[in-house]
Amino acid sequence: MREDTIYEDEDIKEAIRRLPENLYNDRMCRIKSALDLTMKHQILPKDQWTKYEEENFYLELYLQEVIRERKEREEWAKK
Secondary structure, eight states: OGGGSSOOOHHHHHHHHHSOHHHHHHHHHHHHHHHHHHHTTOOOOGGGSOOGGGOOOTTHHHHHHHHHHHHHHHHHHHO
């Protein structure tokens, strides 16, 4: 999934920390599987590829919340 490969800045790390346990475990399983395939110099079988229509942007809601909270804190710090 696309969000498994996103660069982890502070906002992303916080959003990942807030994920429900099942989403976090699914993410870690996909990442471990990708690392395993990389070490074996193999490609994921095409029948296991995620189609764009099936892409689940699981991190987006949590990331939006983290960014909103950070901006709110920055606004309060200015006052």
